[in-house]
Amino acid sequence: MTEEDSARLGLPLLAPGQAQKELWHNEALALLDIAVQAVVEEVGRDAPPGAPQPGQCWIVGAAPTGDWTGHAGAIAGWTASGWRFVAPRAGLRAWHPASGQEAVHDGAGWRRGDVRAARVLVDGQQVVGARGSAIAVPSGGATIDVESRACVEMILIAMRKHGLIGT
Incomplete structure (x- = not known):
């Protein structure tokens, strides 16, 4: 980048x-056409495709070759x-339509499929928030219902596995 670049x-x-x-x-418009609401054919490809079509884009891999040499991690777009x-x-x-995922550059590299949020809302109602604290498996008590305890334990295991509560 120079003083003549944004x-x-x-x-x-x-x-x-x-x-x-x-x-x-026109050069600025071509670059904007690639960067704004970017859609890529592939993430992490090192070699340019053989017959790209105008408007197609790729996220260049870590070891680019050919015309992509020197552009590791960039979005490469084919133009006229x-x-x-x-x-x-x-x-x-x-x-990235093929995976149905968004690729996001975090400053060090491209990450695909990660969703970062403080909470998840469905129809305006929070359904997932920050991870809760650990919940102990039931033990002790005067009346022990083995089936209920097994059910509660399975629910807790599933919640831990999905990261909703601590371990």
């Missing part, structure tokens, strides 16, 4: 009195003028 996406900026401004403007690359930044997101 701070976040590295888009080329126009300068006063610049000749052929349409070239810079060839490859364009959007460098990864923390918070950059891309939809």
